Amino acid sequence: MEWASWSEFWSMGGYGLYVWGSYGATFIAILIEVMFLRRASKDTRRRLKRMQQWDLSSSGEAQ
């Protein structure tokens, strides 16, 4: 174990800002990508579903 205490861990030998600035940004970036991706996938399915129902109902009227 490298650290005597949690405060020592968070201070990273005085480089805390830089270390956590890097890890924090990475965490946020990945969170944003995953969130956007999930929402986009859901939106795509919903939109395609709507288009399909619209196609079905309009072809039904034509008959």
Place this chain on the structure above:
Amino acid sequence: MNLYTFSSPVNFYHLSGKLIPWFTALAILFTLAGLYIGFFIAPTDFQQGEAYRIIFIHVPAAWMSMFIYLVMAFWGAIGLAFNTRMSFMMARALAPTGALFTFLALWTGAWWGKPMWGAWWVWDARLTSELILLFLYIGIIALWAAIDDIKRGDRAGALLTLIGAINIPIIYFSVKWWNTLHQGASINLMKAPTMAKTMLIGMLVMAFAAWFYTLAVAFMRARGIILERERQSEWVKAILEKD
């Protein structure tokens, strides 16, 4: 079943659906293991103190930024040569994640450069060529978005990807070809590693985590693209009906 089975969108769709949870689980496991090794087992660097711990994301992110681009170029070339549908879809699915890792390599580099070099940014060959890589990713994504015709967009994007691939060896060898502030390659296959073994293992474990993460998100994105492009086919209609 043969090698071509998964080049058909319907097979890929079903297989990737089964694989994504595994890739996600592996990405999480490797991340936790990598962070544990990186923060609790790897020793303090005798020159850089604790600041070097940025390496555990910086190097994997930089590797992925180049590697994803090469994979995109590979799929682009296959698509242009054989006109295979899945190849272009994979290239499109990978690009945003490649751009993300390029951004993270630059960002974590800046936050490492500031305490070590005294500057967030310098116009040295390694940093500049990596910035050009980010612009390439953005340019390719913008080109795809600008061309409504899917086939023409696919081909134009693939062509730009292939032309831009010249930048990858430039990034990789920049630290050899020019006098840069940036340090040399972290891993050299020809020489024994110069860093502590636990540092090296932590970096490799994080690289695997980045790999599995990329597979999971790229496959998710590819599935969306498949549904969109194959929406007239019966199997997609059947899937949507169940929604």
